[in-house]
Amino acid sequence: MKRIILLYIYLFPALLCAQYRVTGIVSDSIGTPLEKVSIVLLPQGLQQSSAKDGSFAFLLGSNTRIQFSMVGYERKVIELDKGRNQHINVVLSASQQKLDEVLVNTGYYKVDKSRVTGSFNAIDNKQLQFNPNGNIIERLEGITPSLQFDRKFNVNENVGEPALRLRGLSSIQSSTEPLIILDNFPYKGSINTINPDDIESITILKDAAAASIWGARAGNGVIVLTTKKGRAGDAIKVSFGTQLVLSDRPDLFYNLNFLDSKSMMEIEKTLFDRSYYKKANQTMLPDYVSLLFKLKENKIDQTEFDQIKNRMEMQDIRQEAREELYRQAVTQRYNLMLSGGSTKNRFVLSGSFNKDLLNVIGNKAQRYTLRGANELKLTSQLTLNTEVQVARLDNVNNGYNLTNLNGTRTLSPYTFLRNVDGTAASTNYKYLREYVEQAESTGLLNWDFKPLEDRELLNKSNQSKNLLLAAGLNYRLLDGLSLDFKYQYQNISNSSQNWYDKDSYYVRNLVNQYTQTDMTRIIPYSGILEGGTNRNIVNHNFRLQGNYQKKFATNYELSALAGAEISANLTKDLPGFRLFDYNRDILTNQIAFDYTNLYKLRPNGSARVPVPPNNMQDITERFLSYFANASLTIQDRHSFSGSVRWDASNIFGVKTNQKGVPLWSLGAKEKLIAFDFLKNNWLSQLDVRATYGVNGNINAALSALPSAFFNNYDLMTGLPYSQLRSAGNPNLRWEKIKILNLGLDFGFLKQRLTGSVEYFHKKGTDLIGQKLYDPTTGISPVDGTYYIDNSVNYANMITKGLDFNLRALLLQGDFKWSVNTLLSYTSNKVTDYMAASRVSTSSYVTSPVPTVGKSLDQLYAWKFGGLSAENGMILTPSGDQDYLQYMNNAKIEDLEYVGLRFPPWQGSLMQSFNYKGFELNANIEFKMGFYLRRASIDYSKLFANGIGNRDYERRWQKIGDEQFTTVPAMPTNVDNRRDALYANSMVLIEKGDFVRLSNIQMAYTFKWRNVKSVQTRVFGAINNLGMLYRANKSGLDPDFYQANYPKPRTYTIGFQLDF
Known part of the structure; x- marks a missing residue:
């Protein structure tokens, strides 16, 4: 043993x-x-x-x-x-050498990108951190192809949110914005209420196979935001982050529409000598003109006149405004997240707080968010998901800037904000300066407007609240077969409130205006509280979905889903209010006013007591959808996909809902690398993809039923009235977008060099467009404008383009160097549209008119005929100065087709350097192939409103100047057509191409030696660094060429602690 x-x-x-x-x-x-x-x-x-x-x-x-x-x-x-x-x-981390092996989230299902046939862009959390500023959508700029940011509406002080295009335009009159999905359902709230730190990844769905699952709302593409989740079986993890963002003061010297004080005063003196200005009806005159009148009327002597004049000539309102109205913006961000789980659940709880002191003194914003999500395994087969999101966004806009300081006329460059003794100065705002100065002596209230004091006597705020509740059950019936039920409730409320102290200009102006001849005050001299229209949006989404995923005989993998969805969107606008004689302390007010009586106004005219905002609307949108999607992969080489969706809605016509024409897609993918003749050491991936299908687009502003606008009273008669807005359209249906997508994915040298090339072709049919009717119906244009909507489904257009993505890992090891290049091209052309018969030729110049055979981004200009050698006036292309005859008789063929006003080519070059814990990222963006129309001197606007332009200094002044300048001479009379011909002529067209250094980021991540679970990351970033190249010679930023200043440069420092 x-x-x-x-x-x-x-x-x-x-x-x-x-x-x-x-x-x-x-x-x-x-x-x-x-x-x-x-x-x-x-x-x-x-x-x-x-x-x-x-x-x-x-x-x-x-x-x-x-x-x-x-x-x-x-x-x-x-x-x-x-x-x-x-x-x-x-x-396990996704392999860097298998770049396309990532999960793609469509909002209905998640799938490995290596098996999808459609066109997707997957952006992970690391890429989202490259640009730590802006909302979550703005962070995508420059890191994803074909997502275009359109800033043509960024004018004056507006350098904020741009409009979005995904792979160009798909509609003529309807929205061009892509659909935003948060996890599983469309997000109806402001994108600014989403905490970017809550987002784990973003998937952009670009073609029919990718987006058709969203049916009639996917025609412009889909952006899916996936929030962070806890990890099953993980210990509780805590993540805390904070950022400080500093933004430069705006560049107030950027705006071309500005003249120095001396030049403006010379112009005003010339017009004064021509007897252009009249002291009639107490109409506001420029301060220098008032000074000239005082000298002429012997109210001041020459010495006093010269002293004031010299001080005016030395003044530059921009320099003073830079110190008194604007500041360096400061943003503080804080984010805290707890996550974890066990074998039966996983959870995440996060909260954030943002505090913004904006560039304009007196303007600020705050945002609070709270989010909790939990996944609980009730049984081995049944899983419950719940989520709560709460967000609140507060904005205060008490500040004055160089735009809202403009009153009856544009602010003069010699305006003072402070007096010599440092006290707040009274600026020229609405009325004749002399009339304002005499107000108190006639028994009226002080009528001075002092912006530096006034911003402290008001509180103008708006608030947005968002509540999102979601719940879902997943039941695993059999191996590979499960059933999902999801519900989401979203409640959004937007409100605004303005309070004015009794000494604010707003109150004093109203009191004085409505003070009668016998000095009776119709408006009480007390505080005023106003509430704007309150909007409340309630959204319900229900979805029942079956999922099946199974592998057969190791060579076949089938994924399929089918389900139904019901959604309702309820929008209600409630009227605002205006409380006179408002006392903030004891909350009393006066509402007993006769709103029907006409009162005499000072300095002239008559009006009723201002009524509160009374806009009301109640809109209900309901959708019913059935959908199915399936994909089959054979031997991990051949992939096939198909989807179908049927949509119905109460905004569609009855006939459309009865027909229920489905939207669908088909796709295929082949991994060519599996073929023996392509197997070699240098080629590691070669996939071809093809999809075709039909997506939809909805114009929610239209209805199948007639609609009218109702008002309480007519300004002339005082009686209630209504106005027909739409005759209704029982055949109203969704717009259809037929999309073909061809793609090639490649990889070389063991995925050291990877990329893709895609061609897409979108054909929009049944697009909404204005259609000509028999004039006897009452639906006809007046001077090219329709006052009764006549939009029907009939128009067509084509959009096509290319996407190119190339990523190279140039160095690897301890020191890594990677380069990612993005390039996209898009173009569009209208193929069927019936323009109003009386659209003037001038309309093609001032704004795009849908034209068959042309792009919706077309840019036309008047041909430039040069300047007259005799008087320096602009000549028509006919060589004369008969502007009325030329412009009235001109045809579209007489215009110069310039090209496109929106860049067809855009791209970026991002370089990343990594050494152990150090990171350095830099991104260069470029846009090519487009044109812009810069501003120049417009003498009609200069004379009437004081709007100047630097080109005035280059104007024609003597015979022979026409050989060296294209800027017309200052005329002796006002002719709007002459100024319009010049303002919209070819001579002011410039190329918009540019290359911009968008942002640079540096970061260091280190782990604590003794505590492996603790990780710290510190980083710094600079955004909007400046232009590396611009084609225009005027120093304009083509993204903000209509704005008062480009987006200021920002500096960010941040700290992230994970343990």
Whole structure:
């Protein structure tokens, strides 16, 4: 017996070692459990795979290491604490050498990108951190192809949110904005209420196969935001981040529409000598003109006149405004997130606070967000998901800037904001200065407007609140077959409130205006509280969906889903209010006013007491949808997909809902690298893709039923009235966008060089357009404008383009250097549209008119006929100065077709450098192939409103100047047509091409030696660094050429702590 025991000890020494149990869960970077991960015990090589929920378990003896690997993920080896039972959570990172192996989220399902046939862009959290400023959508600029930011509406002080285009335009009159999805459903609130730190990844769906699952709302593309989730089986993790953002003062010297004080005063003196100005009806006159009148009327002597004049000539309102009205903006951001889970649940709880002191003194904003999400396994087959999001956005806009300081006339460059003694100055605002100065002596209130004091006597605020509740149940019926029920409720409320102190200009102006001849005050001299129209939006979404995913015989993988969805969107606008004689302390007010009586106004005219905002509307939009989607992958080489969706809505006509024409898509993908003749050492990936299908687009502003606008009273009669807005359209239906997409994905040198090339062709049919009717119906244009809507589905257009993406890993190892190049091209052409028969030729110059055979971004200009050698006036192309005859008789063929006003080419070049914990990222953006119309001197606006332009200094002044300048001479009379001919002529067209250094970011991530679970990241970033190249010679930023100043440069420093 003793010999037998010794033999066992010799042959099986492992039996003498104490065994211990190791369990765990393996998941990806966003916490999704990974099934069939290869788990190998080292060094013996024993192997098993993770279960469907990512779990695994071992009974170990001498093993101290476990290796985890899966296609598309980096291999990971875990060192074990030998000799004790333990539970470990393993997170696998997506492989950098298998770039396309990422999950794509469509809002209905998630799928590995290597198997999708459609056109997607997947942006992970690391890419979103490249630009830490702006809302979550603005952070996509420059890092994704074909997403275009249109800033043509950024005028004056507006340098904020741009309009979006995804792969160009798909509609003529309807919205061009892509659909925004938050996790599972469309997001109806402001994008600014979403905390960017809550977003884990973004998927952009660009073609029919990708977006058709969203049916009649996907014609402009879809952007899916995926929020962060906890990781199953993970210990509680805490993440805290803070950022400080500083923004430069705006560049007030950028605006071309400005003249220095001396030049403006010379112009005003010339007009004064021509008797252009009249002191009639107390109409406001420029301060220098008032000074000239005082000298002429002997109210001041020459010495006093010269002193004031010299001070005016030395003044530049921009310099004083820079110090008194504007400041360096400061933003503070704080974000706290807790996440974790067990074998049965995973959760995340986050909160954020933003505080903004904006560039204009007196303007500020705050944002609060709170979010909680939990996934709980009720049974082995039933999972419950719940989520709550709360957001509040507060804005205060008490400040004055160089735009809202403009009163009856544009602010003069010699305007003072402070007096010599430092007190707040009274600026010329609405009425004749002399009339204002005499107000108190006639028994009226002080009528001075002092902006530096006035901003302290008011509080103008608006508030946006957002509540989102979501719940979902997933029931696993069989292996691979599950049933989903999801519900989401969203409530959005927007309100505004303005309070004015009794000494504010707003109150004093109203009191004085309505003071009668006998000095009776109709408006009480007390505070006023106003409330704007309150909007409340309630959105309900229900979805029932079946999912099936199964592998057959190791070579076939089938994924399919089908379901139904019901949604309702309720929008209600409630009227505002205006409370006179308002006391903030005891909350009293007076509302007993006769709103029907006409009162005499000072200085002239008559009017009723201002009524509160009384706009009301109640809109209900309901949608019913049925959908199905399926994909089949064979031998991991051949992939096929198809989808179909049927939509109905109460905004469509009855006939349309009865027909229910479905929207659909088909797609295929082939991995050519599997063919033997393509297998080699340098080619690692070669995939071809093709999809075709039909998406839809909805114009929510239209209705199948007649609609009218109702008002309480007519200004002339005082009686209620209504106005027909639309005759109704029982055939109203969604717009259809037929999309063809061809794609090639490639990789070389073991994925050191990867990229893709895509061609797309979109044909919009049944687009909404204005159609000519028999004039006897009453639906006809008046001077090209329709006052009764006549929009029907009939128009067509084509949009096509290319997307190119190239990523190169130039160096790897401790020092990594990667370059990512994006390039996209889009063009569009109208193929069927019926323009109003009386659209003037001038309309083609001032704004795009849909024209068959032309782009919606077309830019026309009047041909430039040069300047007269005799008087310096602009000549028509006919060589004369008969502007009325030329412009009235001109045809579209007489115009100069310039090109496009929106860039067809755009792209970026991003470089990333990494060395151990250090990161350096720089992004260069460019836009090419478009034109802009810069502003120049417009003498009609100069004389009437004081709007100047630097070109005035280059004007024609003597015979022979026409050889050196294109700026007309200052005329002796006003002729709007002459000024319009010049303002819209070819001579003011410039190329818009530019290259911009968009942002630079530097970061360092370090881990604590003694505490492995703690990680700290510090970073700094600079945005809007400036132009590297611009084609225009005027120094304009083509993105903001109509704004008073470009977007200021920002500086960010941040700190992130994870433990």
